[in-house]
Amino acid sequence: xxxxxxxxxxxxxxxxxxxxxxxxxxxxxxxxxxxxxxxxxxxxxxxxxxxxxxxxxxxxxxxxxxxxxxxxxxxxxxxxxxxxxxxxxxxxxxxxxxxxxxxxxxxxxxxxxxxxxxxxxxxxxxxxxxxxxxxxxxxxxxxxxxxxxxxxxxxxxxxxxxxxxxxxxxxxxxxxxxxxxxxxxxxxxxxxxxxxxxxxxxxxxxxxxxxxxxxxxxxxxxxxxxxxxxxxxxxxx
Ligand code: ATP
Numbered sequence: 001x002x003x004x005x006x007x008x009x010x011x012x013x014x015x016x017x018x019x020x021x022x023x024x025x026x027x028x029x030x031x032x033x034x035x036x037x038x039x040x041x042x043x044x045x046x047x048x049x050x051x052x053x054x055x056x057x058x059x060x061x062x063x064x065x066x067x068x069x070x071x072x073x074x075x076x077x078x079x080x081x082x083x084x085x086x087x088x089x090x091x092x093x094x095x096x097x098x099x100x101x102x103x104x105x106x107x108x109x110x111x112x113x114x115x116x117x118x119x120x121x122x123x124x125x126x127x128x129x130x131x132x133x134x135x136x137x138x139x140x141x142x143x144x145x146x147x148x149x150x151x152x153x154x155x156x157x158x159x160x161x162x163x164x165x166x167x168x169x170x171x172x173x174x175x176x177x178x179x180x181x182x183x184x185x186x187x188x189x190x191x192x193x194x195x196x197x198x199x200x201x202x203x204x205x206x207x208x209x210x211x212x213x214x215x216x217x218x219x220x221x222x223x224x225x226x227x228x229x230x231x232x233x234x235x236x237x
Contacts, residue, residue, distance in 0.1 A: 001063060001064050002025040002026060002027050002028075002061070002063075002064075003026050003027065003028050003030075003062070003063060003156055003157050003188045004025065004026040004049065004060075004061070004062060004157050004188075004190065005024075005025045005026075005059075005060075005061040005064075006022050006023055006024055006025075006045070006048075006049070006058065006059070006060055006061075007023050007058050007059045007060075007061070008021045008022070008023055008057065008058040008059075009021070009022045009023070009045075009048055009055045009057070009058035009059070009060065010022075010055060010056050010057040010058055011041075011044055011047075011048045011053055011054070011055050011056060012056050013044075013053070017212060018041050018044045018212055019041050019044055019045060019048065019055075019212045020211075020212040020213050021058070021213065022041070022045055022058070022209075022212070022213070022214060023058075023214070024207050024214065024217070026157060026188060026190055027188075028188055029183070029186065029188055030188055030189070030204045030205065031179065031183050031188075031189045031191060031202055031203045031204050032189070032190050032191070032203060032204065032205050032206060032207070033190075033191045033192070033193055033196075033199040033200065033202075033203035033205075033206040033207075033220070034190070034191070034192045034193075034206070034207050034209055035193065035196045035199060035200075035206055035207070035208050035209070035223070035229070035233055036208060036209035036210060037210070037232075037233075038194075039211070040209040040210055040211060040212070041209050041211070041212040042161075042192040042209055043084075043085060043161055043162075043192065044212075045192070045209070046082060046084075046159045046161050046190070046192060048060065049075075049080060049082075049159060049190075050072055050075055050076070050080055050082045050159065051067070051070055051071060051072040051074075051075045052072055052082075054069075055068055062075075062078055062079065062080065062156065062157070063079075063156065065078070067080075076105075076153060077105055078156075079153070079154075079155050079156030079157065080155060080156070080157055080159065081150035081151065081153050081155030081157070081158045081159065082150065082159045082161075083146050083147050083149075083150045083158070083159065083160050083161060083163065084146075084161050085161040085162045085165060086165075087139070087142040087143050087145075087146045088146065089134040089135075089137075089142055089145050089146050089149065090134055091133065091134050091135025092133060092134070092135065093133065093134055094130065094131050094132060094133055094134070095126050095129050095130050095131070095132055095134060095137070095145060096130045096131065098134050098145055098148075098149050099116060099119065099126075099145075099148060099149055099152050100112070100152075101149065102148070102149035102150060102151070102152030102153060103115060103152040103153065105153070106152075112152075115151070115152050115154060116152070118151070119148045119151050119152065122148070122151070122178060122181060122182060122185075123144045123145075123147075123148050123178070125141060125144065126141070126144060126145060126148055129141065139166060139167060139171070140167050140168070140171035140174070140175070143163055143167065143171075143175060144175075144178070147160070147163065147178065147182075151182070151187075155187070156188065157188045157189070157190060158182070158187055158188070158189045158190070159189075159190050159192075160179070160189060160190070160191045160192065161192045162192055162193060162194060163175050163179070163191070163193075164176070164193065164195050164198060165194070172195065172198065176198050176201070176202050179191065179202050180202055183202075191203060196229070196233035196234055197234055197235075199220075200220045200221075200223055200224045200234075201220070202220075203220045204219065204220060205217070205218065205219050205220060206218065206219075206220055206223045208223065208229060208233070216228065216229065
């Protein structure tokens with residue numbers, strides 16, 4: 001069964017019809033990427049899945065269960081980890097405290113410790129900075145902390161919104177390396193990226209969004225070889 005399925009999802013901001021019937025699936029163990037220009041509706045798709053904005057029509061299913069009308073905190077509790085655009089960590093809290101906040105629903109201290117060890121195995125740099133305030137971390141480290149905090153929920157699916165945005169090229173490489181590594185370890189990922197080149201290198205499959213609709217879908221290789229994708233999103237002519 002698909003971890004995540006959207007069926008004919010329509011989302012509005014007031015009168016703006018931002019998603020015009022989005023349908024797709026993410027299967028267990030996949031990295032699926034959503035590609036599209038500014039304003040295509042990529043972030044809105046993630047926000048709709050998390051319940052931060054409401055679908056006016058259609059369904060969002062998590063492991064076959066309809067989560068369309070659940071409040072955001074229940075969607076998180078059921079296993080949707082959302083890392084929004086812009087690294088929204090708690091700047092006044094330490095790395096440790098940020099991670100603890102990520103696991104706020106978990107009561108078992110040992111389980112929290114186990115998850116922290118997992119997170120440190122992926123992000124050793126965070127372990128070295130446990131008592132540093134989040135706001136004093138570098139941009140790349142804050143992005144890592146934002147992902148690490150979502151991992152503390154042990155999500156069934158991780159929604160990543162533009163994880164490479166604003167990072168220097170070398171950090172972009174390391175964020176994509178982390179995405180690969182997490183996926184090897186079993187995390188299912190839905191990745192929104194403007195950097196289509198990198199996204200199609202890590203993803204198994206992808207969907208191309210244009211003004212609230214899916215206009216193309218395929219394996220990452222098919223999309224990377226598609227002349228329309230190359231011209232519009234990969235800067236090739
Ligand atoms: P970007 O990469 O620029 O974030 P995106 O593909 O993620 O683009 P969305 O942010 O999902 O696009 O926006 C989809 C459409 O919805 C756009 O036309 C945008 O202007 C509109 N929109 C997004 N957020 C709001 C909002 N809070 N209020 C009104 N309109 C919004």
